[in-house]
Amino acid sequence: MxxxxxxxxxxxxxxxxxxxxxxxxxxxxxxxxxxxxxxxxxxxxxxxxxxxxxxxxxxxxxxxxxxxxxxxxxxxxxxxxxxxxxxxxxxxxxxxxxxxxxxxxxxxxxxxxxxxxxxxAGRRLIALALTEPRGGSDASGTSVRAHQVDGGYRLSGEKTSVTLGMHASHAITVATVDPGAGSRGTRRFLVPLDDQSISRQSFADPGFRPLSRAALNFDDTFVPDDHEMTDAGSGLSAVLSDFDLTRTLLGLMVIGAARRAIDATVEWVREREAFGRPIAGFQGVSFTLAEHDTQLEAARWLCYRALGLRTAGLPHTREAAMCKWWAPRLAVQAINDCIVLHGHVGWSSEMPLQQLLLDVSGLQIGDGTPQIQKLVIARHLIGRDYVG
Incomplete structure (x- = not known):
């Protein structure tokens, strides 16, 4: 060597x-x-x-x-x-x-x-319409229906929890042409959201506020044949094939947000005094920050390990699932502890820490809950025949 x-x-x-x-x-x-x-x-x-x-x-x-x-x-x-x-x-x-x-x-x-x-160029946004009111983590249970007609399809049904849904000009929408076929019966469609047959409803969320989260209702919406997306097999399988990338990127996002909280807290504990000296000198403060520094650094390099495997064309589904369940949990705990270390000041909505916590907490759910990620890992570790 x-x-x-x-x-x-x-x-x-x-x-x-x-x-x-x-x-x-x-x-x-x-x-x-x-x-x-x-x-x-x-x-x-x-x-x-x-x-x-x-x-x-x-x-x-x-x-x-x-x-x-x-x-x-x-x-x-x-x-x-x-x-x-x-x-x-x-x-x-x-x-x-x-x-x-x-x-x-x-x-x-x-x-x-x-x-x-x-x-x-930052002039328009597109959204992914996958989740349904009764679906959640069961993405294969698609109920939005695509009926084939002359020249295209008619879409009927509702998608929910569509991030960017109030601002996007188009949505990549997963619908089923055969409900009995499960994921094999799904297709993807590029749907312009200015169609009069589509209604949008926003959610009042504590985080992600400028981004928006919306429900989209399709009322016999016509989609031309050339707006069906035809690569990579069925509609659902094509979406799932991207999860190994998106879950890893989301892991790095929450780590970045937690690092902002750590940066602010390091500055605070150097300046805040109690019992005649900066509170950074108390192990109850410094050890807490040292623990989060260690855990966030470990999770960060797990994420880059997954991206390195992707760059090399190697499998990384297991590693991406690890990033997705572990990094949000670490980030939420790190930001919460930073709030505590700021004391009464950290509780104030005039500081960004509370909003960071609200924004980051949503990614414990989006792109798959911790339970789903652990199931993916267990299948790789133990075998699908044993864990389902």
């Missing part, structure tokens, strides 16, 4: 280090201080979305002619983590732009490319 190589294993290479520094500088300088104001309104942050587009942080994995950077999964993880360290909701916009790649793979260029260019 050779030693002293320029880019040894298990650390970022020079390009990734430079990219991390540049995104961190951008996010800290332009987005950090405005997080709380944006996070506590229902107004979509279109100006900031356009700024992300100008800096090439939307649809990063796409080719340059579509507004992307041909970026590998590790670079996309870096972008999600570092933007989340400044503004968690803006990081979700970076994350959500990953849907553009599904359009390129599954739709005709004349339909996909103009929309994708708008997405990467």
């Amino acid at each position: 050779r030693t002293g190589t320029p880019d040894p294993p298990f650390v970022f290479g020079a390009e990734h280090r430079q990219f991390e520094e540049s995104v961190a500088k951008l996010a800290r300088g332009q987005f950090h201080d405005g997080y709380l104001q944006r996070a506590t309104t229902d107004d979509m942050c279109w100006d900031e979305l356009a700024e992300l587009g100008r800096h090439g942080l939307l649809g990063m994995g796409l080719p340059a002619e579509l507004g992307g950077q041909d970026a590998d999964p590790i670079a996309r993880g870096i972008a999600c983590e570092q933007v989340a360290r400044a503004d968690f909701n803006l990081a979700y916009l970076v994350f959500g732009s990953e849907l553009a790649a599904a359009l390129v793979r599954g739709s005709p260029p004349e339909i996909a490319h103009p929309l994708v260019r708008d997405v990467t």
Whole structure:
């Protein structure tokens, strides 16, 4: 084995280090201080979305002619983590732009490319309509029906918990053509949401407020044949194939948000005094921060391990599931302990810590609950014949 190589294993290479520094500088300088104001309104942050587009942080994995950077999964993880360290909701916009790649793979260029260019420029948003009121984690139980008619399909039924649903111009919608066939009977459709047969209803949520979470009701909505997305098998299987990436990126987002809380708390405990000295000198304070520093660092590199496997074309479903159940739990606990270490000041809604906790807590559920992730891991560890 050779030693002293320029880019040894298990650390970022020079390009990734430079990219991390540049995104961190951008996010800290332009987005950090405005997080709380944006996070506590229902107004979509279109100006900031356009700024992300100008800096090439939307649809990063796409080719340059579509507004992307041909970026590998590790670079996309870096972008999600570092933007989340400044503004968690803006990081979700970076994350959500990953849907553009599904359009390129599954739709005709004349339909996909103009929309994708708008997405990467920050002019439009697309959403994923997968969850249903009675579905939750059982994504195979799709009840939104797609009836084939001349020239296309008619969609009927309701999707719920559609993040970005109030602001998106289109939704990639999973519907079934044969309810008895389970996931094999599902299809994906690119549905323009300005159709008069579609109604939207927003949820009053404590977090994700500028992003919105919506229910979409399709009332015999016509979708042309060329708006069916036809790659990668059935509609559901194509969505599930992306979960290994999205679950890992979400893990890095919550870690970035927790790091913001840790950063603020380190500054606070150096300045706050009790019993005649800074409270950083008490082990009840410093040990708590040391524990979270350790756990967040371990979870962070588990996420980059999963992205490294993806970059190498190797299986990483198990690792992605680990990232998705463990990182949100660590982040929620870290932010909560940071609130406690701030004392009565941390309880105030005038500081960002409470809002960080509300925003991050939602990702304990989105993209699959902890129970689902543990089931995925157990199937790999013990065998599906034993755990179901």
